[in-house]
Amino acid sequence: MAIRKIVMYPNDILEKHCQEVKKFDKKLGKLLDDMYETMIEYDGVGLAAPQIGVDARVAVVDIEDETGTIEMINPLILETKGEQTGPEGCLSFPGLFGEVSRPNYVKIEAFDRKGRKYTLEAEEFLARAIQHEIDHLDGVLFTSKVLKYLSEDELKGVEAE
Ligand code: CO
Numbered sequence: 001m002a003i004r005k006i007v008m009y010p011n012d013i014l015e016k017h018c019q020e021v022k023k024f025d026k027k028l029g030k031l032l033d034d035m036y037e038t039m040i041e042y043d044g045v046g047l048a049a050p051q052i053g054v055d056a057r058v059a060v061v062d063i064e065d066e067t068g069t070i071e072m073i074n075p076l077i078l079e080t081k082g083e084q085t086g087p088e089g090c091l092s093f094p095g096l097f098g099e100v101s102r103p104n105y106v107k108i109e110a111f112d113r114k115g116r117k118y119t120l121e122a123e124e125f126l127a128r129a130i131q132h133e134i135d136h137l138d139g140v141l142f143t144s145k146v147l148k149y150l151s152e153d154e155l156k157g158v159e160a161e
Pocket of ligand 1: 089136161
């Protein structure tokens with residue numbers, strides 16, 4: 001595994017629609033391992049492939065709850081419900097945090113590294129992290145959704161995605 005360099009905003013790769021993964025091979029496994037290691041190194045709760053300069057619909061999420069690490073390849077949102085508003089940050093925007101509203105519940109379909117399709121339901125913070133990462137794969141950045149930016153004082157233990 002290796003820690004990769006995180007792409008900071010502005011960079012074109014952060015604003016493009018990423019390509020579908022077609023090959024579920026060793027290279028994909030290595031990419032996921034590196035993304036996971038990089039996310040941990042930078043204290044993030046999620047990381048999308050474009051954030052390490054890779055044009056592929058791949059993201060990892062780990063909010064340190066009982067769900068563990070979620071690997072999402074070619075994820076699709078099947079359903080959303082409700083609304084939540086809370087602080088959000090992004091590893092590609094160090095030190096920048098803002099309030100973002102998102103659906104409170106999300107149901108997704110994605111593939112794991114072996115190409116097995118799965119569905120996952122999530123609520124609250126996990127749902128927020130998943131939606132933030134899926135947005136990255138469409139070139140959508142959280143800054144386009146911020147209602148209000150937050151100062152350091154207004155933040156308590158908010159982790160970046
Ligand atoms: Co992000």
